[in-house]
């Protein structure tokens with residue numbers, strides 16, 4: 535991140551919800567490196583949000599604030615949270631509001647800012663952000679942000695970046711741990727269909743790295759564990 539700030543004057547990070555998303559932020563908060571970063575040069579966005587009132591303990595924004603954002607010197611304007619429920623707009627309008635905010639921070643003619651690093655947790659069913667298997671959102675190729683209803687993971691109403699928006703990221707760091715993620719990781723690396731395993735469609739423009747624990751690798755196809763690609767990803771520092 536320090537290198538990105540040096541190069542561009544600003545680094546843009548897209549956060550994920552879930553236990554791994556919070557764990558990553560807590561680890562940064564507890565690291566001595568936290569105070570070496572000029573946070574005024576960092577902008578935070580989210581890959582998805584749960585449609586709940588502002589400050590609700592289950593909102594991804596609330597959890598990220600508690601884990602890191604409330605503890606660093608950063609301008610409120612650098613934190614780009616999704617709209618919240620109960621603030622007078624409907625879910626679909628909220629998706630448009632976030633799409634407009636993204637476009638407002640994009641280069642001229644573009645709809646998205648440059649995303650330097652995007653974090654993604656992965657669900658046991660292979661979902662990423664709020665793009666769930668067999669739901670229309672995973673096939674959305676035009677919009678950058680969608681309203682999600684009937685999500686199988688609570689709450690049912692959510693907002694999410696679309697797959698093309700996620701894949702516009704320079705680097706994508708997938709973070710997953712535990713035996714309940716083994717099938718999703720295995721199927722994703724084995725090239726399952728995006729419709730069945732949304733994580734299989736994730737591909738950063740420069741790199742896509744999986745940060746995993748041993749339990750989560752139980753179903754990675756053998757031919758892949760033997761390749762440099764898989765283990766290099768786990769060891770890489772980029």
Ligand SMILES: O=C(O)[C@H](O)[C@@H](O)[C@H](O)[C@H](O)COP(=O)(O)O
Pocket residue numbers: 550551552553554555582583584594654655656657658661662663664687
């Ligand atoms: O809002 C959310 O719930 C998410 O952003 C979701 O995509 C999450 O990242 C995965 O479900 C993994 O969550 P865990 O790390 O808790 O398993």
